[in-house]
Amino acid sequence: MLCKPTKINKFCLNRAKSPDVNGNKSWIEFALLKGVSELDIFTYRFNSSVTQQLFMCATLVVLKLHAKSEMKLPDESYFLPNLKFLQLEFAKFPVNFPLTRLISGCPMLEDLVLEGGWEDFNVINISSPTLINLTLDFISFGYQYDRPTTDVLLDLPNLLHFNYEDHLAIITA
Template sequence: MILGFGFLTLGGDRISELPDSLRSQILLLLKTKDSIKTSVLSTRWRDIWLHVPGLDLRVDDLPPYGQVFPSFIYKYIKFNHKSRLQKFKIKYHVCNDYRDQFLEWIGPSVERGIQHLDVETDIGPCMPQNIYKSNTLVSLKLVAVGLETPNSDVSLPCLKILPLERILYDDDPLTLEKLISGCSVLEDLTMIRQTYTPGTVMLSLRMRSQSLKSFRLTFEYTMEGADFSVEIGAPKLKYLSYLSFKDNQSDKIVIKNLNSLLKIDIDTDYMLQLLPIFLESCPNLKDLVSDCFVSTEPELNELSYVPQCLLSSLECVEIRGLSMDEETGKKLVRYFLENSVLLKKLILRFKDYSIANHDSDILKGIGTFTKRSNKCQIIIH
């Protein structure tokens, strides 16, 4: 007899001969709903899923609603409660009946020395205070949950990865600053902010990190009259992504100590004449990904200043959202071709029009531009 559960196949039943500790580590690679299925194999497999040092669970993985879902969580958390927990990944939506039970699920998992915590909801329950003090957390992903002001100093000495999406903060604007300052080895920070609900977002952020290497900041929506200020101090930052889907962009972003920055991805209504000024603060930049900056004012479309990175480090430029009919795009392409000494690739991504017609004026024009780098390859999409 051969039974299959994901990648788990029992032929000669050699897996059943393995120690329980090893089998539980194998099941850790599966989603919890698949791990539970192994309990029907034999009496020896019946409770192995309870020994798996992690949960990866969606609310719809179990019979709908009622008390099945919370009773399952309680059973798992209480079983062998003194053992360490490697990961706890839970997603549940439209389950308001569980709001009050939320802290009872998350708190104990943190106390069990958890390394990876991933919580996604759509009801905004507040995370327990003990997430601010963990000597074991390596990654913490939070989606649509609430963060209260820490009632003491934050201490997360092992946390390296911190994605935060649609977080609801309390009235203290320093909540996020305190969280980041308590992560002494943080390397990767992602913030996706939905900004359409008054009273649930912070209008300013000062972020300081001596260890941060990658930072992604995205504004998904906006509320009328809400402008945001972001100030970043991260001397080891190598990658920055700043995406904004707001109309009438008026946010202010200030980034200090950019000598280590190697790649930038900008997708926002950034005025064209400000681009060289921004790039001047990135003297060692190697890779730039950007939308085509379009201005309706002709006098704002001139590019004359050449920042240091174009002369000494920039190797790859990708420009998205080009149109064959816009002069701004032509000027931007010409600017990088004529001024980038070490440029190896110029990737052009067009919108709205087919570029199959190689006789079009824009494609002809690109071929006539002067290339300062004879190694530059132009790639058109």
């Protein structure tokens, strides 16, 4: 915190074993105040007000979020105007999480990685004219026999690379 740089390019926070939500919040807010462009967060949980600040950061180009925290989005239309890479791993999403609104709030997004449990979603709808690489990894969350079926709808006209991992995938065209 005593560091006085005007800008931080890359900031990695690894507090996966720390239950200190306020400490996590302080470090993330510090990085955001310093205009961080690449942010990599490994934490068990953090305050939902922090996620709203994360999703409104104009300086972020890369955001990797490995957290077992509930994601809440701000009400604004555009969240991350310069974001090119977004990775969400093991995050908890509310039942009606507006994934399409999040993606549309990233008009420069080229790479998207979604890992973890999306079993609460009936439909995952991903639409982006700029997305080039997409990874959907449902294996990392674990296999469940009684997991409900989730439909995946993709509208990605410039997609070059697609990686889909699951225990059982049924693809219809």
